[in-house]
Amino acid sequence: GASSKSLLTLGKRLEETQNCKVLLVDLYGFGRSAPPKGLARHLSPDTHVKQLRDQIVEAGLHRENLVLVGHGMGASLCLQVAASRKESVARVVLLDPSCLAPPWGPEALLGLLVALVLQPLARAALAMSSL
Numbered sequence: 001g002a003s004s005k006s007l008l009t010l011g012k013r014l015e016e017t018q019n020c021k022v023l024l025v026d027l028y029g030f031g032r033s034a035p036p037k038g039l040a041r042h043l044s045p046d047t048h049v050k051q052l053r054d055q056i057v058e059a060g061l062h063r064e065n066l067v068l069v070g071h072g073m074g075a076s077l078c079l080q081v082a083a084s085r086k087e088s089v090a091r092v093v094l095l096d097p098s099c100l101a102p103p104w105g106p107e108a109l110l111g112l113l114v115a116l117v118l119q120p121l122a123r124a125a126l127a128m129s130s131l
Helices: 004-018 045-058 073-084 106-129
Strands: 066-071 089-095
Touching (some): 073 089
């Protein structure tokens, strides 16, 4: 599996040029993140989604306009986090997604895409038309 170490340079560059805070996360069992005691044999996508949500809250970013970037398996996990935190997620970037079949079905994925893509585009178009 990959490690957040491979994204350190990009993360620093984004913080410097985009005036944002970057939180790099190693999922349990990947990179420098060992699974919590008792969870080693029970790691599931739900466990990783909870880990991401918890780390967003711990970093104080849960009320921000988040841009989630997920690579590989992390792409699907970011979609699940976005689906559960629509009010605080502005965008989702999927890098080389390894699985786009979320366990909650295609209708939920379509709803998420509408909420994260089409509604913001419609709001932007309305704002521009009132100028």
